Amino acid sequence: MIFSVCRGWVALRGADGMLVAAARRGVVLSCVTLAARKGLWVLDDSRPHLAAPPRSGHASAARGVIHWNTPTFPRDPDSCEDSLENALVILARCQPYESALATWESAFRQRLVDPAELERAPLPPIARRLVEEARPFADSGTETIFLTRLAWLDLAITPQVWILGHRVDFLIGERLIVQVDGGHHVGAQRSSDIAHDALLTLHGYHVIRIGYDQLMNQWLWVQRTILAAIGQRLHRAA
Incomplete structure (x- = not known):
């Protein structure tokens, strides 16, 4: 009609x-x-x-x-x-x-x-x-925002790196990994993430895992945490 x-x-x-x-x-x-x-x-x-x-x-x-x-x-x-x-x-x-x-x-x-x-x-x-x-190969909006907010940092920040069989969100330097969790990180996905975090730790990596709300609304805490890790040289290979 x-x-x-x-x-x-x-x-x-x-x-x-x-x-x-x-x-x-x-x-x-x-x-x-x-x-x-x-x-x-x-x-x-x-x-x-x-x-x-x-x-x-x-x-x-x-x-x-x-x-x-x-x-x-x-x-x-x-x-x-x-x-x-x-x-x-x-x-x-x-x-x-x-x-x-x-x-x-x-x-x-x-x-x-x-x-x-x-x-x-x-x-x-x-x-x-x-x-x-703008980069045509950016994987997500959270990736763009994270990289933009740390653009001043004089360190290599590489998104979407495959390490030990899984892709990580960001690799800072040689050993510091930052993972940004979305709403889908529950159940089997969460269990897989925890297992991979443990594997990364056993191989000498340091993992900081943050949530979407922390990225968008608690950035000062996120930045302080990352800078504290860098200050302790956790981004450097031994």
Whole structure:
């Protein structure tokens, strides 16, 4: 069954509610909202982020974060979703740098955007920095954030290293391993992690295991712990 959404728009019963609401308000889904809908890593998408043309007063009634902007790439007038390229440019100015970098790297890793196209576009300075620094082979958003926060440290930090039959999240120097646990580290996965930690210890490695909440919300403790280990030269081979 079809119903009228607004002038020029109709929808089927059961249509995506966010798209219907966007059509009614004359906005498009963009920024972190669109990134999350495309399966990219985002830090927070609790409120809808929308984009609208400058001086589009009727969009002010929309609920959520509204980005009034002139798009870098022309918007399809028949779509209620922004292009992912436009969403990334908006996100670059909306989100903290490390979070934006994680989302951009997620888009590059999944090959959902072409970095070369973005490089040729007239990007604002913060987006230009992101397209230059984003790595297409980053494994996850937590990896990006961890590496960004320790970029000042004058030590080799290597992500996703295979050691003794398993992949570890980070190897600092030669012997210090940092593992970041997510919600899936339970049951059989947890038992496997504990067994591998023991094997690493028996072979002379030192393991620091932290949780997602500690990485995101208790960073000072995480950094102090890592620096204490480095101060004791636990990152060095004997």
